[in-house]
Amino acid sequence: MPGIEEIKNGLKKGFKDAVVSVEEQNPTRMFVDIKSAKVRDVSNAIVAMGGRYLVSVGYDNIARDGTLGMIHTFGFDRDGIYLALRTSVPESKPEMDSITPDIPNAGWSEREYMDLLGMRFSGHPKPKRLVLADDWPEGVHPLRKDIPWNLMPPAAEDVAYQLDECPEGCSIVPLGPYHPTLHEPEHFAIYVDGETVKGCDYRGFMTHRGIEKLCQTQLTYNEVPFVAERICGICGSVHATSYSQAVELAGGIKISRRAEYIRTIMLEIERIHSHLLWLGVAGHLIGFDTVFMQSWRIREPVMWLGERITGNRKTYGMIVIGGVRRDITDEMKDDIRNVIGTIEKELLTVQKAIQGDTAIHRRTRGVGYISTDDTKLWSLVGPVARARNVDIDVRRDYPYAAYDEMKFDVPVFDSNDVWATVLVRLVETFEAIKIIRQCLDKMPNDGPVLTELDAPIPALKHGLAAVEAPRGEVVHYVITGEKNAPERWRVRAPTYPNLQGVPLMLLNNQLADVPIIIGSIDPCFSCTDRMEVVDLRSGAAKIASQVELEELSRNKR
Amino acid sequence: MSDLYGKLILAMAILLCSAVVVPFIAEKRKLAGWLNFIFVAVAGAILLSISYSVIFVKSLPSRLVSVGPLDIYFLLDGFSGFFLGIISLMAIVSAFYSIEYMEHYGDYGLRSYYANYPIFVLGMAGIVTVDDLTTGFSIAWQAMTITSYFLVRFEHRKKEIVKAANKYLVLMELAWLFIVIAALAAGSSMGDSVHSVTRLIGETGGALPYLIYGLVFLGFGFKAAVFPFGQMWLPDAHSIAPSPISALLSGVMIKTGVYGIIRSFFWMVPHSDTFHFSGAFWGALIASFGVVTLFIGTVQSMKQSQSKRLLAYSSIGQVGYIIFGIGAALFMVNAESAALKMLGLIALVGVVYHILNHAVFKGLLFLTSGSVLYSTGTKDLNRLGGLINLMPVTAFVAGIASLSISGVPPFSGFVSKWTLVSTSLLAGSEVLFLVIFGIVALFTSAVTLACYVKFFGMTFTSAGAEWGVGREVREVPAGMLIPKLFLTALCLLQGLIPFFYFQTIIGIFAGSGGSLISAAFRNLNVQGHVFNSAMGVSVGIPGLSAVSSIAVPAVLLAVFAAAFVVVAFLRKSGGSKEREVPTWLCGYQDLHDKNRYRDKSMFAALKNLLYWTGGNVKE
Amino acid sequence: MLANLIKKAFPRSLWVYHCNSGACNGCDIEILNVLTPYYDIERFGMKLVGSPRHADVMLISGAVTRPTLPIVKKAYEAIPAPKLVFGVGSCAVGGGCWFDCYNVTGGADKAVPIDYYIPGCPPRPEAIIYGVALALGLVEKKVAPIELKQMEFPIDMYERNKAWEERNVIYELIKD
C-alpha cells in the first residue's frame, strides 16, 4: 500500500534521529518507536500528514527495563492505517512532553496516566486529577504493578477537587452525579450567566471500577470478553469484539468467516437497539415522553431477539477470542428477518412522524453547534462527528469482521447540531437493518464458529483494533502477556473523546439545552470510566489443567 | 380657623429652629438624633393637626401670609392637607429611624445631616401649601432641593455619590426653571397666586396654554420621575442617600411632583368662554406618559442587582401608576358620558389612595433595606440571602411591604391598583386605549411582583449572607424596628379597611373647592355610587351593570383563613415528622457561594425579551 | 380514618429514585425499560422521580465505587421516611465482577441497608417487576438457598469417626 510507505518515509526523513524503528504488523497496522524527547514534534508531523489522534496507552514496564511506556495512536482514515507511536521514559524521571497543547483530545489520556502511572507531562494545560477519587492519596498509582488490585488506601485528608475558576459573574449549576438527565454518576459543573452556559468543568470517572488490577491475577484471555461486555451495558459486544480482534491481531489468529458474519450481525443488532434507545432518551430529555415510549416499544423485540439468540437481553456473551460462542441457525435467521422487518416498518412511521415536527426542530436545530474544523481538532468520532460533516466510519475505512463485503451508506450531515445527530442515527438504523439482511444472505453455511487455539498466544505482541460502536469508534489496544493473559489492555470508548468536546458544544447554549446536548453524544460514562486495563502480571496461578479444561469445554460441541 | 396658617408657620419655625440648634450638638450622635426627632415630631404633630382639621373639618381658602419680608400665598385645603399629613408622618418616622440608623455612618459627622433634615421637611411642607408658582414656590422648592442635595451627598467622600448628587441638583433646578417660566409665560408676576395664573391662562388662547401646561408637566414630571426624566436622576439619588432620606425621597418627595401635576391639571384650569381646556388631549398624553413610566420603570427595576436601586426604579414604576391614573382621570372627567365621568372621579380617588399607599410601603421598604444595610453592610443582592432566620422581624415587615406593593389581596396595594385598573377597564367599552393601558398596568403589576419576589427572595430567603457578608448578622435594634412596625400596621390597615380611606378621599375632593372636580364629586353623588362597608368597596356605575366592580379584602381574607385552617389540618393529618436536611444539589457539591443563584439569572428570559427597556444596572 | 388510608396508600404509590452507584448502564437501561409500554410499572403507581425528596424507593444499580459511596449515603439520607431500598443487578447485590477492586467498595449494602435484592446481569425487566411485586406482596418468593450433597462416601473403607472429626475441625475453623 502506498500510504504506509509515505508515512514511513515522511517520518524517517523528518526525524532521522528520533525514530528508532518502524514495524509493519500488516498493511494496516504500523508501530513506530521513537525517543521520548521528540514525541511532540513527531505527533504533530503525523497529524499534519492526515493522522487523527485516537488514544494514548501508558504501561508499566518497570519489571523489564525500568521504564514506563507511552503509546500514542493515530488513524489515517483515507488510507485505512492505524499507527502506534511508542516511546518510553525511565521510571526515575517519568516526564515527557505533553502533546495536549496541539492535540487537545490527548488531554484526558495524559491526565489518566498522571493518576494511574505517576507519569508527568510537561506543558499540559490542565494537570489535574482525572480518574481517581477525590480522597485517593497522592503518590499511589494503582496501575503500577507493585500495587495490588484490591488496595484500599485510607482517605487522604482535607482534599476536595478544585473546580475550574468560574468566569466572572457566573454561577455554577451542579449537574449530577444524581440528576435525571444523567443515568450515571458523573458531575458537570456548569457555569451559567443568566441561563446561558459560559463554560463547564467535568468531574467524572465515578464509575471507574479499576478492573485492570482485578484482572492482574484473576482472569485469562478468554474471560476478559465477559468483563469487557460489562464495560458498558449497551454496547457490550462492541467491546468484546474489539478486544478479541486486538488479541487475534496480536496473536495472529485467523477466525472463520462464519464467525465473522455472526459477529457482524450481533454488532448491527446492537446498533439498532442502541440507536432506538438513544432516540427514546433524546425524546425524554427534551420532554417528549411519547417518543421515548414509542421508540422503546419498537426496540423491545430486538431485546427479545437478542435473548433468543444469545440467552441474555444485552450482555450477549457471544464473542470470545477465536470466534463466537453460539451459532445462528436457520430458524434464527428467519426470526431475525421477521424482527428487523417489523422494526423497519415501525421505524419508518416514527421517522415520518418526527422528521417534520417543528416542535422537535425547535429544540434540536442549531443546538450544540460546533464547526467541522473544531470537530476534527478535537478528534470527535461517531455520529457526533458525522453530524458535523466529518466523514469517518471505521466499518468503511478500516473494515473488520465481514464489513468488507457489505454495501452500506455512511450518513453525513452538515448542519453541525443535535438535529443532525438525530438524523444520522435514524439513517444508521436503517443501514444496520440493510447490513443484517446482507449478512443473513451472504453468510457461509458451514465452518466452525469457534476456532481452535492450538498454539499459545505469543507474549509482548501489540495489537490494535477498532470497532464502530453505535456511539462511534471503539479502540482497544492489547499487549499480550506471558501466561495466557494480556499484559496491558487499553480501551478507548467513543464517549471518551466526545465527552471532551462537550464543553465546546455547551458554550453559549441555554441551560435548558444542556441535557439534550450532553445526551446528543449518547454518553456512556461507564465506558469512559472503565479503565478496564487488563494488566496481567504472569500470575503464578495458571495451571496445566487449564488448557485441558479449555479443550474439554470446546469438544463438548 | 385662620389660625391654622399661623400653626403652619409655627411648625415651619420649629423646623428651622431645629436646623439651627441640633447641628451644634452633632458630636453626640444619639442625643442629636433624639433632639432632631423631638423637634420634627413636635412640628409634625402640629402639621398633622392642621391636616386633620382641613381634611375632616373644613378646607380653607387661599390666603396671603407674611413670612418675614415676603408676602406669600398659602393654601390649606383638604388636598394639600392630605399631602401635609403624609409628609409629616413620614418625616416623624424617618427622624425616629435616623436616631439609630445614623450610627451606621460612623466616620461621617452628622452636622450637615441634622442641619438639612428639618429644612428638607419644611421645603416639602411648603411645596404642598404655597399657592403660587413663583416666589413662595421657589423658596419652598429651593429649600427642598438644596437640602436634599446635601442629604443625598451625605457620603461626600465617595466620588460617584457626589457626582450623582450634582446631577440631581442640576436637574431639579432645571425643573424649577420650567415651572417658573411657565408661570411667568402665563403673564403672572412674582408672588401671584395660582388663582390669578389660572385667570391669566383663561384669557390667553392659541398655543400658549399648551406651552404652559407642557412646561408645568415637564417641571413636575421631572420631580415626579416620569419617564424618561425620572431615570436621569432618581435611581442614583435614591439609592445613594442614607436610607431614611431615601424613604423620604421616594415615599414623599416625588409625590410633591404628583401634587403639582394634580394641582395644575385639575385646579389651574380656567373655565371661561374663550378658553377651552382640552382635557382629553392632556389626559391621554399624561396617561400615556404614565403607562410608559410604569412599564419601563418596573421592568428596569426587575433588572437591578442592588436592593436600593431596585426600590428606586420601582418607585418610578409606582409613580407611573399614579401618573397613569391622573391622566386617565383627567381624560374621563372631561368626557361627555356620565359613566366615564364617574369612573374618572373614582380613578382619581384611586390615585390619591395609591399616593398614600406608596408613601407607606415604599418608605417601609427603604427602611427595611436600610436595616439590612445596617446589619450586613451591603445592598448587593448577590451577597445577601437567607436573612429570614437572622432578622425575622425585618423579614416579616419586608414580606408584608412586598406583598402590598405587588398588589396581592388583601394588602394595601391591591385596593388602589384595583381602583386604577378596574376603572380603566370599565371605561374600555367606550375608550379602547384605556383598556390597553389597564392591561399593561395589570401586566406590570405581575412584573412588580417579580421585582419583589427577587428583592425578598434574594435578601431574606435563599442563602448567601453567610458567604457574602463578612460579619455576624443580627436583627437591628428596637429603635429601627419600631418605625417599621408602625408603618407595617398602617400598611395592613390600609389594605383591610379601604372603605375608610375611600370615604376620606372622596370627602377631601368634595371639600377642596376651586376646581371642577369638587363640583363633580358633589354633583354626581360619588359617595352614593361607591358602596362602602366594613367589608370593602364596591363600585356601581350608572350606565353599566348594577355593581360593576368589587374589592372586598375582608371577606377574601376570611375565606382564605378558613381554607388555611383546612389545609393546615390536612398537612398535620398524616402525622408527618419533621427533619432538617442539607440542600440537595445532586450529591457532589454542597451549597456554597459559587453555586448560589445570582440576580443575573433571575428572570433571564424575560430580561432578554425586554432588553430594549434599558435600565442602568450597577453592581 | 385518614391515617389508616394513608397507611394503605403507601405501597400503591411508590415513587422511585434511581441511583446509579457505578453501574455499567445495563441495569439502568433495564430500569428505564420497565417504564416502557411492554412492562409499564406505572400500573402499580410507580414512577421515576428526579429528586430524592420525592422518593419512596431508592433503586441502586451498580457496585458502589469509592467516589459514589458518600454520595449514595447522602442520597439515602435525603429520602424521607418511610423508604425502601432495592438493589438491582449483580453489582448492587454483591459487587459484581469488581467487588474487590481498588476503587470499588462492594455491593450496595456496603453503603445503605437494602430491603430487596434483584440479582441478574442485567435482570430482565420481568425480574425487576417481580422484585417490585414481591415488595408489594403480590407474589411469593421463589428462591431459597440450595444445599446439595453427593452420595455419602463409602465409610466402610475408613474409620468413620476419624474422617468426620477432621471435617468438623475444619468447619469450626471456617466458622470463626
Add this chain to the structure above:
Amino acid sequence: MDILTAVINALIFLALAPFFEGVIRRLYARVQSRKGPPLIQPYLDLLKLLGKETLSAGNWAFRIAPMMALASIITVVSIMPLGYRAGYLTQYGDIITVIYLLMLGGVSVLLGALSSKNTYAMLGASREMVTMIMIEPVLAMTLILGALKAKSLAIDASLSSSLNGAYGISMVLMLVVFLMALQAFVARQPFDIAEAEVEIMEGPFIEYSGPGLALFKYYMMIKQMFYAALFAAVFVPLVNTGYYIVDVAVQLVEILAVFVLISLLGSTNPRLRIDQAVKYYAVLIFASLAAVGLTAYGI
C-alpha cells in the same frame, strides 16, 4: 343556600381535581401505548405523601408556602361560579381579584422555592415567575373580554357573557389564543418549563417532601382544573337549563373534554425552552390584545 353553593363548588373542585389528573395520566399512558396507572392514582399519591416525613430547610417561609398556595387556590375556586351559578362568595370579588388571587398562589410557590435555597429551585422559580408574568395577561384578557361584553367586572357576568349571546369574532380569536396558552396555564408540555423533570427536577418543588409536596401537588391539580373549568365556562356555553345539577354535570363533561385535549397536546409535544416560550407568549399577548381591541368595536 347560597353559601352552600360556594362550599359545594369548592368541594367539587377539591374532590375531582385528582381524578382529572388521573385521567391525564391515563391518557398519556394510552398515547404511549401502555396501560397506565389506575384512575385513582393521584388520590393515592396525595394520601401517601401526607404520611411521609417532612424534610425541611429550616425556616418558616418554607413551611408556610404550600399551605398558602393551596389556601389561595381554594379561595379562588370557592368564588368561581360552576354551572353558571354564582355562589355566595362570587359577589365579593371581581375578575381583578381573581387574577391577583391566582398570583398569590404563584407567589407561594415562589416563596417555597426561594426559601428552599436550592439552585434548581431558584431556576425553577425564575422560570415559573417568567411564565406567570407572560401568561397572566392572556388570562386577564380572556376575563376582560367577557367583562367588556358584559360591561361589568363581576365574575359571573364576565364568565357568562358568551352564554348570553355575545359570541363574536373576538371571542373566537380569544378561544384560539386560550387554547394555545392552555398548556402553559396547566404547566404541561410543551410549557412545563418550570417543573421540567429531567432538566431541573420539578424545579420549585425539588426540596419539598411529604405533606408539603402533597399540598403543592394538590394545588397544581386544582389549578389545572380551574383553568379547564374556566375554558369550559367562557368558551363552551353549551347549556344553561337553570337546574344546578344538570349545569354542573354538563360543565364537568366539558371539563373532561378539555382534559382530553390537554393530554393529547401534552403527550405529543416536546418541552420548549424558556426563551422560546417567552417569545411564543409574547405573540399570544398581542393576539389577545387584538381580540380585546376587536371587542371594543363590537365585533
Add this chain to the structure above:
Amino acid sequence: MWLTSKIKQVFMVAKPGVVTLQYPFEPRPAPENFRGQPYWDHHKCIGCGGCAAHCPARTILVRDLCQELRVMVYDGSRCTYCGRCADVCPEDAITMTASYELATGSKEDVNETMELFMATCQRCGRCYDHEITNAIDRMSRIGFKYDSLEMRAVVPVSSEQFDMKLYEKTEKIKRPEKAGE
C-alpha cells in the same frame, strides 16, 4: 408542518394500541437458552474446579475441607450469569436454568453449596497434596482470595467479603429429592 406531524404522531401511537404485558399476573417464561440461575448437578460434578477457575466474577469457591470432602460454594449474589461455567464444565454438570425470578430479601437465598465426595487412594488414603504448591488446590483458589483459610492472614481485607453463614444449614434449605443424605 407542525399539525401534520402531530396527526402522524397520533396515527403512530394509535396503531399498536396498548401493548402492556400482564406480567406478574401471567407468567412470562424465558426463552429456551436463557442464561438464568446456574444449577449444579451434584451427581455429575467431578469437582475439577474449572468453573471456579473460569468465572469472570469469581463467585465460585471450590475448597477441600478434608481429604475426601470438597466443598463448592456458589455465591449467587454477584453472579453475572454469563454462562462461562456451564461452557467450561467438562461433565456438563452445570446448567443455566431459565429461572430469573430471583428477587429476594436476603442475599443468601441465591447461594448454592455442594459437598463433593472425592475418591481417594485406598492404599495411602490420600491422593492430593494439601500443600499450597499443589496445582489443583491452587486452581481451586483462583478468584477466591477470601475463603482460603491459609490465605486469610495474607489478604485481610477480603475476609469480610465472604459470608461464613453460607455454610450454616438453614431452615429454608431446598434439597433435591435425590440428594444423598
